[in-house]
Amino acid sequence: MRYNQRLFVPYPQGVGQCLTEGLCSVIELDQVQKSYQVGGRAIPALQPTDLTIDTGEVFGIVGHSGAGKSTLVRLINLLERPTGGRVLVDGEDVTHYDAAELRAFRRKVGMIFQHFNLLSSRTVADNIAFPMKLAGIYSKAQIRDRVAELLALVSLTDQGNKYPSQLSGGQKQRVGIARALACRPSILLCDEATSALDPQTTQSVLRLLAEINRELGLTIVLITHEMDVVRRICDRVAVMDGGRIVEMGAVTDVFLHPEHPTTRDFVFESENVDRDELQQDFEHAAGRILRLTFRGESTYKPLLGHVARQSGVDFSILSGRIDHIKDTPYGQLTLSLVGGNLEQAMAEFELADVHVEVVR
Amino acid sequence: MMESLLTNVDWVEIGWASWDTLVMVGMSLLFSVLIGLPVGVLLFLTGKRQLLEQPVAYAILSFIVNVLRSVPFIILLIVMIPVTVMIIGTSLGVAGAIPPLVAGGAPFFARLVETSLREVDRGIIEATQAMGGNVRQIIFGALLPEALPGIIAGITVTAITLVSYAAMSGVVGGGGLGDLAIRFGYQRFQTDVMVITVALLVVFVQLLQMLGDRLVLYFSRK
Numbered sequence: 001m002r003y004n005q006r007l008f009v010p011y012p013q014g015v016g017q018c019l020t021e022g023l024c025s026v027i028e029l030d031q032v033q034k035s036y037q038v039g040g041r042a043i044p045a046l047q048p049t050d051l052t053i054d055t056g057e058v059f060g061i062v063g064h065s066g067a068g069k070s071t072l073v074r075l076i077n078l079l080e081r082p083t084g085g086r087v088l089v090d091g092e093d094v095t096h097y098d099a100a101e102l103r104a105f106r107r108k109v110g111m112i113f114q115h116f117n118l119l120s121s122r123t124v125a126d127n128i129a130f131p132m133k134l135a136g137i138y139s140k141a142q143i144r145d146r147v148a149e150l151l152a153l154v155s156l157t158d159q160g161n162k163y164p165s166q167l168s169g170g171q172k173q174r175v176g177i178a179r180a181l182a183c184r185p186s187i188l189l190c191d192e193a194t195s196a197l198d199p200q201t202t203q204s205v206l207r208l209l210a211e212i213n214r215e216l217g218l219t220i221v222l223i224t225h226e227m228d229v230v231r232r233i234c235d236r237v238a239v240m241d242g243g244r245i246v247e248m249g250a251v252t253d254v255f256l257h258p259e260h261p262t263t264r265d266f267v268f269e270s271e272n273v274d275r276d277e278l279q280q281d282f283e284h285a286a287g288r289i290l291r292l293t294f295r296g297e298s299t300y301k302p303l304l305g306h307v308a309r310q311s312g313v314d315f316s317i318l319s320g321r322i323d324h325i326k327d328t329p330y331g332q333l334t335l336s337l338v339g340g341n342l343e344q345a346m347a348e349f350e351l352a353d354v355h356v357e358v359v360r
Numbered sequence: 361m362m363e364s365l366l367t368n369v370d371w372v373e374i375g376w377a378s379w380d381t382l383v384m385v386g387m388s389l390l391f392s393v394l395i396g397l398p399v400g401v402l403l404f405l406t407g408k409r410q411l412l413e414q415p416v417a418y419a420i421l422s423f424i425v426n427v428l429r430s431v432p433f434i435i436l437l438i439v440m441i442p443v444t445v446m447i448i449g450t451s452l453g454v455a456g457a458i459p460p461l462v463a464g465g466a467p468f469f470a471r472l473v474e475t476s477l478r479e480v481d482r483g484i485i486e487a488t489q490a491m492g493g494n495v496r497q498i499i500f501g502a503l504l505p506e507a508l509p510g511i512i513a514g515i516t517v518t519a520i521t522l523v524s525y526a527a528m529s530g531v532v533g534g535g536g537l538g539d540l541a542i543r544f545g546y547q548r549f550q551t552d553v554m555v556i557t558v559a560l561l562v563v564f565v566q567l568l569q570m571l572g573d574r575l576v577l578y579f580s581r582k
Contacts, residue, residue: 077490099494106492117487120581121505131491134501163581179491189490 026187026219027053027076032085034071045071047244048085053221053236058213060230060251061223062266063240069223072240073189076221077109078102089187107135110180110218114192116172118164124175125151125160131182150178154208170201177208181216188212190222194229206232227270231255231325239263252325256293256332256355271321278334281318282360287338289318290346293355294331304333307348312340334359368550373540378560380454381536384526388458389519392465396518397511399425399466400473401499407474411485411495425467433464433525437532457526457534464525469518476510477503509580516572520565527561537561 034046046068053059063069074080075087078094086093094105118127128147132138138146151157154174164172173193180188190209194202210233213220224230230237230251237255238248241262247254258264282289294301299322308315320333337345349356403421406414431439440460444451447459480503488502504511527538537557545554 079486079490103492103494106490109490111487111490113483113487115481115483117481117483119484119502119506121508121579130488130501134488134491134493134497165581183492 026055026090027051027221028086028088029072029075030086030088032075032082032087034068034075034080035083042083044243046075047242049245051238051245051248053219055219056213056217057235058210058220058222058233060234060237061221061240062225062227062230062237063223063262064225067240068243069240070191073191073221073223076187076189077106077111107131107183108185109187109189110183110185111189111191112173112176112180112193114195116164116169116176116196118172118175118179120164122163123160124156124162124164124167127164127175128178128182131179135183146182150181153181153212154178168201169197170205173197173201173205174208177205177212181212181218185218187219187221190220190224192224193222195224195226202229203232209233227255227266231270231323233326235326239266252295252328252330255325256295256330278319282334282336285316285318285336287336288342289334289336289359290349291357291359292331292333292335292349293357294333295353295355296328296330298353299329299331301352303349303352303354304335307345307352308340310348311342311345313337313342313345314339366552366556368544368548368552369556374537374553374556374560377535377537377540377557378564381523381526381538381561381564384454384457384461384529384534384536385519385522388461388465388522388526389515391458391462392469392518392522393515395462395466396469397473399470401477401504403470403474404477404503405495405499407478411498425470428463428467429471433460434528434531436460436464437529437534441532452533454535457529457536460529461522461525465518465522468521469514472514472517473507473511476507476514479510480506509576512572512575512579516568516576519568519572523561523565523568 029049029051031048031050032046033044033048035042035044037043049072051072061069061072071080075082076089078087078097082095087095089105089109094102097105119130122130125147128150129143132143132146147160148157151160154177156171156174156178159167159171164175167175176193177188188209193209194205197205206229209220209222212218213233220233222229222234234251236249237251238245239254239260239262240246241260247258247260247263254263255267258267294303304315307313315335315337318334318336320331322329322331324330346356399421403418403425404410405412406418406421408415408418428436437460440463441451443463444456444459448455450456484502484506485498488498493501526534526536527541530536530538530540530542533539537560541554541557544550545557
């Protein structure tokens with residue numbers, strides 16, 4: 001039996017644990033689509049989409065507003081009904097659930113929102129207790145104990161008797177997270193959960209989400225328009241545009257080697273790179289221009305000097321950054337290379353597990 | 361000095377009339393809320409893009425409410441006479457004034473309830489749905505508590521409207537301060553009685569507004 005390490009409570013049967021070895025899928029969308037009837041015409045919000053999200057992963061969905069990501073995440077807990085296709089959670093088609101089954105299912109899927117959606121008329125503690133009261137299967141003592149646990153988990157132990165209006169945005173979102181976890185869900189849906197928060201508060205909320213994912217083994221599906229959020233905590237990402245997924249993969253792959261124009265836009269945006277300016281810089285540079293991508297351990301190797309000596313090329317650095325994608329360090333350097341043996345230099349880089357892209 | 365200015369004022373009479381007004385407003389407010397609240401909730405729920413969207417039901421309810429609200433109260437008082445006689449047995453006095461007051465107050469309050477429910481953030485409904493709440497839980501657990509300050513403000517406005525409606529009922533033989541004002545102040549030209557009744561009505565309205573505002577403040581957590 002798996003235990004929540006922080007709270008020392010066993011998970012209910014079948015939640016947060018994989019029944020087969022290795023990863024098993026928890027959410028599967030099978031040709032799911034959604035369109036809205038507007039004035040007798042069907043306006044598609046989501047094109048038929050296949051998607052599998054695995055147990056315990058943090059899955060990011062990134063896209064501009066109107067790209068369909070909001071619709072996609074709401075199809076998982078059926079706040080939106082699909083107009084076609086199947087939504088399978090732990091192998092069961094949830095679109096066929098009756099009203100009571102659907103409500104029981106929704107208790108297994110927590111959700112947090114951009115604007116928190118806390119009840120202003122209830123205290124923090126009562127907000128957290130609310131889903132348990134709705135469930136109607138918990139005793140008063142169980143609810144009290146669980147609320148105390150959750151307040152501790154989100155570091156709001158002293159704030160239980162306050163009203164949401166007395167809290168900061170970050171604190172409100174922590175209450176939202178605690179409330180979403182009240183009925184011990186196996187999935188947490190995050191709808192632009194950090195978009196209304198300032199950068200520092202965003203960081204602390206993302207840290208909390210990462211911690212929850214690690215310690216409770218919760219599957220997290222997170223939609224956002226900020227690539228930075230994806231970079232910090234997601235394992236995999238899907239990029240959406242015009243109601244369909246245009247690119248999907250491990251965050252490191254998508255982030256370092258974006259293929260689709262929309263993805264490139266997001267990545268550049270998150271790196272604060274002005275592409276026109278960069279282009280101008282390149283025009284002044286002599287020789288070949290290469291973009292090197294270091295990943296993991298190679299990020300910290302003193303490689304440039306070594307390669308320069310071996311191949312006799314001279315280099316100047318046009319742009320560069322070193323950062324992390326979730327827990328993986330990475331670096332990206334754009335170099336202009338003059339003289340020496342260029343072929344050899346490129347081979348040396350490749351040999352050191354550095355991805356080389358010829359820009360010019 | 362006071363005695364000479366207020367020669368016609370019978371304070372015992374004024375006292376009873378005030379009590380009658382209080383009873384009329386109190387009883388009609390009670391029934392207006394009892395009827396108007398569920399009607400307001402239904403108006404909200406059956407409205408466009410709401411939980412229990414029912415265009416036909418909404419249209420019917422909305423039509424009835426609009427009809428009752430568009431009839432001037434003084435006319436409603438007269439139109440209601442046969443109905444009042446059926447319910448109460450008489451259309452006169454304090455008891456006879458209550459049915460038309462409710463007929464005027466309930467639809468008014470229902471609209472105010474509908475409006476305050478619409479002001480609750482849709483996200484609250486969505487969040488409660490996402491937590492597995494059913495329609496009943498969404499209404500009683502989330503919507504009504506969140507709209508409570510607005511609903512209390514609505515009760516205050518309705519109460520004040522009922523005070524002026526109740527005064528009007530004096531015209532068709534209702535009781536209370538309005539009746540006094542019409543019979544003595546107007547028909548017998550006793551200006552002092554008119555002034556006192558109006559002053560009492562003003563004080564009454566002020567007190568209601570103050571009480572309402574305090575309650576709204578108490579229940580507002582925003």
